[in-house]
Amino acid sequence: MSLDRNPRRRLPPLNAVRAFEAASRHATFHEAGDELGVSAGAVAQQVKILEGWFGLPLFRRLPSRGVALTPAGQRFAASAGEVLDHLAEATARLRRQGQDHVLTVSTTHSFASLWLIPRIGSFRAQHPDLDVRVVANNRLVDFSRDDTDVAIRHGRGRYPGLRSDLLMHDVVFPVCSPGLRDGEPPLRSPQDLARHTLLHDDDPIDIEAVDWPQWLAAAGVAGIDASRGPRFTYTFMILQVATAGGGVGLATRVLGGDLVAGIGQAGTGLVRPFSDEVASPYSFFLVTPTETDAPKVARFREWILAQAAEWNG
Numbered sequence: 001m002s003l004d005r006n007p008r009r010r011l012p013p014l015n016a017v018r019a020f021e022a023a024s025r026h027a028t029f030h031e032a033g034d035e036l037g038v039s040a041g042a043v044a045q046q047v048k049i050l051e052g053w054f055g056l057p058l059f060r061r062l063p064s065r066g067v068a069l070t071p072a073g074q075r076f077a078a079s080a081g082e083v084l085d086h087l088a089e090a091t092a093r094l095r096r097q098g099q100d101h102v103l104t105v106s107t108t109h110s111f112a113s114l115w116l117i118p119r120i121g122s123f124r125a126q127h128p129d130l131d132v133r134v135v136a137n138n139r140l141v142d143f144s145r146d147d148t149d150v151a152i153r154h155g156r157g158r159y160p161g162l163r164s165d166l167l168m169h170d171v172v173f174p175v176c177s178p179g180l181r182d183g184e185p186p187l188r189s190p191q192d193l194a195r196h197t198l199l200h201d202d203d204p205i206d207i208e209a210v211d212w213p214q215w216l217a218a219a220g221v222a223g224i225d226a227s228r229g230p231r232f233t234y235t236f237m238i239l240q241v242a243t244a245g246g247g248v249g250l251a252t253r254v255l256g257g258d259l260v261a262g263i264g265q266a267g268t269g270l271v272r273p274f275s276d277e278v279a280s281p282y283s284f285f286l287v288t289p290t291e292t293d294a295p296k297v298a299r300f301r302e303w304i305l306a307q308a309a310e311w312n313g
Helices: 014-026 029-036 040-054 071-097 109-126 178-182 190-195 212-218 235-243 257-261 295-312
Strands: 059-061 067-069 102-107 131-136 150-155 162-168 171-175 249-252 283-289
Touching: 014 029, 014 040, 014 071, 029 040, 067 071, 102 109, 102 295, 109 131, 109 150, 109 235, 109 257, 109 295, 150 295, 162 295, 235 249, 249 257, 283 295
Parallel strands: 102 131, 102 150
Antiparallel strands: 059 067, 150 283, 162 283, 171 249
């Protein structure tokens, strides 16, 4: 008796289904292409192939350059999304089974470069049987689909369906080079910022939630145009420019505190021109799935919580 279920299964082109499903969620071929790493034209071509396979239109093209699902497209989109989710979950589970010696950590670019990477050597020393893979990006992790074991995120710690362990609270403060602080005009108080270039973080996810207008308002400083100044994608870029004397940036105790203290460095050229600081509404958390706690995840949690406790003093 054969256990083969539907050996003559007739399926549409899977690349076309994937393009269609992404376009159905984004309602534009352009954003679907960004997600899939292809052009909008390539998405449109795959959708055309799928429509030809069905002999039915799946989208209506809108004057705004967006698209809307037809009734047939709506019915297929619901099923296609569910099937692709199941396939992604099965793929992630199978990949993880063969990678017990690899621990994948997802975090932001700035946290990776300014806090985690300088310390990760001690984890390796304690657990030489584990190979750590650090993936830096700012998007939220879907543990059911992504090849990720743990994530370190900056927020309020509310991640439904996930375990969240507090690592560190944070504060935000200005930093600059010693030459800029002591130059002409000098930086002695927050009001002196009016005569200096302010460096801006252009990524609202990575800026640690406090930008220059918010910091100045919280510090009680008025009369400064906080909209002017160069902008950079990540915090670590701002700290590099500030170290070079290019202006005054906002750092945090987590992202930049080691540089100001000169930890692990032979003088970084980065100082706090004054002691004023503003509490960040967000904190750093270790985020992991709740349904399983693999031994490698438990070992990393124990290590990073100890590192955070030492850092917190």
